[in-house]
Amino acid sequence: MARIAVVAGDGIGPEVVGQARKVIDAVLPGVEATGYDLGAARYHRTGEVLPDSVLDELAGHDAILLGAVGDPTVPPGVLERGLLLKLRFAFDQYVNLRPSRLWPGIAGPLAAVKPGEVDLVVVREGTEGLYAGAGGSLHRNTPAEVATEESLNTRHGVERVIRDAFARARRRERRKVTLVHKTNVLTHAGSLWARAFEAVAAEHPDVTTEYQHVDAAAMFLVTNPQRYDVVVTDNLFGDILTDIAAAVTGGIGLAASGSINPEGRYPSMFEPVHGSAPDIAGKGVADPVAAVLSAALLLDQLGHVEAAARVTAAVATELAGRTPGAPLRTEEVGDRLAGYAVA
Amino acid sequence: MARIAVVAGDGIGPEVVGQARKVIDAVLPGVEATGYDLGAARYHRTGEVLPDSVLDELAGHDAILLGAVGDPTVPPGVLERGLLLKLRFAFDQYVNLRPSRLWPGIAGPLAAVKPGEVDLVVVREGTEGLYAGAGGSLHRNTPAEVATEESLNTRHGVERVIRDAFARARRRERRKVTLVHKTNVLTHAGSLWARAFEAVAAEHPDVTTEYQHVDAAAMFLVTNPQRYDVVVTDNLFGDILTDIAAAVTGGIGLAASGSINPEGRYPSMFEPVHGSAPDIAGKGVADPVAAVLSAALLLDQLGHVEAAARVTAAVATELAGRTPGAPLRTEEVGDRLAGYAVA
Numbered sequence: 185m186a187r188i189a190v191v192a193g194d195g196i197g198p199e200v201v202g203q204a205r206k207v208i209d210a211v212l213p214g215v216e217a218t219g220y221d222l223g224a225a226r227y228h229r230t231g232e233v234l235p236d237s238v239l240d241e242l243a244g245h246d247a248i249l250l251g252a253v254g255d256p257t258v259p260p261g262v263l264e265r266g267l268l269l270k271l272r273f274a275f276d277q278y279v280n281l282r283p284s285r286l287w288p289g290i291a292g293p294l295a296a297v298k299p300g301e302v303d304l305v306v307v308r309e310g311t312e313g314l315y316a317g318a319g320g321s322l323h324r325n326t327p328a329e330v331a332t333e334e335s336l337n338t339r340h341g342v343e344r345v346i347r348d349a350f351a352r353a354r355r356r357e358r359r360k361v362t363l364v365h366k367t368n369v370l371t372h373a374g375s376l377w378a379r380a381f382e383a384v385a386a387e388h389p390d391v392t393t394e395y396q397h398v399d400a401a402a403m404f405l406v407t408n409p410q411r412y413d414v415v416v417t418d419n420l421f422g423d424i425l426t427d428i429a430a431a432v433t434g435g436i437g438l439a440a441s442g443s444i445n446p447e448g449r450y451p452s453m454f455e456p457v458h459g460s461a462p463d464i465a466g467k468g469v470a471d472p473v474a475a476v477l478s479a480a481l482l483l484d485q486l487g488h489v490e491a492a493a494r495v496t497a498a499v500a501t502e503l504a505g506r507t508p509g510a511p512l513r514t515e516e517v518g519d520r521l522a523g524y525a526v527a
Numbered sequence: 528m529a530r531i532a533v534v535a536g537d538g539i540g541p542e543v544v545g546q547a548r549k550v551i552d553a554v555l556p557g558v559e560a561t562g563y564d565l566g567a568a569r570y571h572r573t574g575e576v577l578p579d580s581v582l583d584e585l586a587g588h589d590a591i592l593l594g595a596v597g598d599p600t601v602p603p604g605v606l607e608r609g610l611l612l613k614l615r616f617a618f619d620q621y622v623n624l625r626p627s628r629l630w631p632g633i634a635g636p637l638a639a640v641k642p643g644e645v646d647l648v649v650v651r652e653g654t655e656g657l658y659a660g661a662g663g664s665l666h667r668n669t670p671a672e673v674a675t676e677e678s679l680n681t682r683h684g685v686e687r688v689i690r691d692a693f694a695r696a697r698r699r700e701r702r703k704v705t706l707v708h709k710t711n712v713l714t715h716a717g718s719l720w721a722r723a724f725e726a727v728a729a730e731h732p733d734v735t736t737e738y739q740h741v742d743a744a745a746m747f748l749v750t751n752p753q754r755y756d757v758v759v760t761d762n763l764f765g766d767i768l769t770d771i772a773a774a775v776t777g778g779i780g781l782a783a784s785g786s787i788n789p790e791g792r793y794p795s796m797f798e799p800v801h802g803s804a805p806d807i808a809g810k811g812v813a814d815p816v817a818a819v820l821s822a823a824l825l826l827d828q829l830g831h832v833e834a835a836a837r838v839t840a841a842v843a844t845e846l847a848g849r850t851p852g853a854p855l856r857t858e859e860v861g862d863r864l865a866g867y868a869v870a
């Protein structure tokens with residue numbers, strides 16, 4: 185039976201993760217879950233972000249479920265780089281998966297887009313690009329200061345994430361993959377991405393392909409998000425595009441994500457895109473849907489495809505029954521979702 | 528009297544530029560305009576993109592007005608890098624100015640945003656960052672290929688564009704500047720931007736400031752574009768954010784831009800954000816509003832503030848009088864705008 189590590193984290197993290205676990209237990213009884221105390225609270229208590237011993241322990245699990253980490257009292261970047269990005273790189277989570285659907289029942293911000301019309305997934309590269317941490321500065325704090333950031337891209341890293349995107353497209357109805365880059369300006373990396381994309385596309389004649397510059401894609405996500413099925417892109421472009429995709433489908437409050445090592449050599453990590461929301465923490469009013477959808481991605485990744493589908497269907501039922509603006513209680517939503525999922 | 532170089536360009540470029548010139552002539556008679564044949568047509572005829580002799584001649588003008596260059600028959604990147612980016616760098620056009628307004632009369636894509644509520648300007652750095660062209664690749668076309676792109680940032684380059692943003696904020700009602708970067712991941716460049724921003728902010732106690740990560744800003748441009756006044760950001764982030772801003776205010780068909788050398792040591796260049804639109808070229812149906820708004824930015828930059836304001840007001844009148852979906856004729860719109868501007 186699956187062994188998962190649970191990092192409940194800070195703020196609303198424990199509240200929403202509690203519901204995700206409830207739903208997992210409902211559809212897949214017997215999952216072994218071990219809690220790990222990481223995040224702002226631990227950092228303040230011990231000064232530690234992610235001790236090597238904990239990293240080793242996490243490595244022994246099949247997957248990680250994370251609520252949210254962070255707090256305004258932690259210096260910016262400490263938890264992002266020391267925990268989230270460290271896990272992505274240490275566990276070679278090269279597929280950063282971010283589905284966006286405009287669910288029936290959810291009023292998106294776009295006047296011309298109707299619920300059900302948007303159903304896309306961004307496959308964002310997770311271990312390369314400008315996130316490699318390459319760069320430096322000279323003459324700091326003088327008028328002569330220069331600072332660099334380097335985007336590192338390998339054929340190995342680019343091709344494997346593109347392959348993953350095509351494999352996902354084959355599981356979907358429209359079977360379309362859009363490559364997003366900025367090949368007209370970032371010519372070296374752009375050329376590598378474009379050539380790897382062409383090579384993989386040639387092996388998948390049953391998949392429709394297109395290419396768009398990142399600025400155009402950002403625009404079309406607002407004017408015509410319906411056009412996308414699977415989008416594959418680099419680490420930083422994916423960071424930006426997935427937030428736009430979340431925004432046009434009702435906000436990051438509903439958005440799930442997975443940082444995936446597809447081969448399963450290392451554990452994959454699943455987390456809602458939203459943060460720890462300290463303003464509403466402890467009040468029992470956080471929406472657990474993003475955490476529960478992240479649990480569905482986790483189940484799917486571990487091969488429990490049918491259980492995952494039941495969780496996703498439960499979310500659809502829940503959202504379709506909501507009255508816009510009506511208050512919600514985290515626990516009650518979790519109970520309902522667990523109920524729908526086993527019904 | 529001002530001497531401007533006019534690069535009408537390809538596709539609908541000549542049609543829309545014709546109207547922009549008409550409007551300039553109406554509000555500021557006597558401007559001396561010289562046409563330069565650059566773009567896809569010249570490239571195909573002569574193989575030349577921007578001969579040095581033409582660059583020298585352009586340098587002798589007060590400003591450049593450009594329609595649109597490009598055509599699907601030109602290899603991607605040739606005109607972008609050989610003409611547009613070359614001019615930005617050669618003429619040290621470090622302020623890339625992109626205003627976005629949701630004009631009364633225009634139905635934007637956002638259900639909750641009413642015309643008149645959005646009025647922001649992005650001040651995008653134009654001569655550094657990932658656009659510097661630094662990067663390379665090794666082991667091309669082998670499984671060992673690696674490709675890099677380097678973002679170069681100098682205190683000199685960063686501070687001057689931030690200063691420009693604060694100066695513009697002082698001319699506006701809300702006097703607010705938002706810095707957008709990704710300081711939690713791009714720590715070297717991010718730190719440089721953040722420190723330069725703080726230093727300039729300290730000299731402008733009358734200006735409100737805030738910082739946002741680029742992914743959050745991309746999201747808020749969709750969920751709450753009203754919150755922005757002046758946004759200052761790096762070259763690539765600005766490329767993406769301005770297309771989102773254009774999208775939420777009715778599309779790139781209405782968006783104007785200026786690539787500005789504020790000191791006037793070199794000519795600044797003004798152009799609509801839209802492309803050459805070969806599909807509708809020659810039909811006389813292209814909307815010249817973006818080109819005319821670009822002409823207003825040109826006039827403002829050359830110090831003809833009152834003439835610029837009259838052109839902008841003419842556009843407001845034109846748009847307020849439009850019936851959504853009604854066909855338009857390029858020439859007629861230009862005539863009306865010229866008429867409103869002198870009325």
Ligand SMILES: CC(C)[C@H](C(=O)O)[C@@H](O)C(=O)O
Nearest residue numbers: 264265268269423711712742
């Ligand atoms: C927290 C931050 C480092 C992270 C990223 O940039 O990847 C976040 O924005 C995300 O999208 O998961």
Ligand SMILES: CC(C)[C@H](C(=O)O)[C@@H](O)C(=O)O
Nearest residue numbers: 368369399607608611612766
């Ligand atoms: C054509 C291209 C090089 C250019 C850019 O990336 O700056 C365009 O997208 C723009 O925004 O002006």
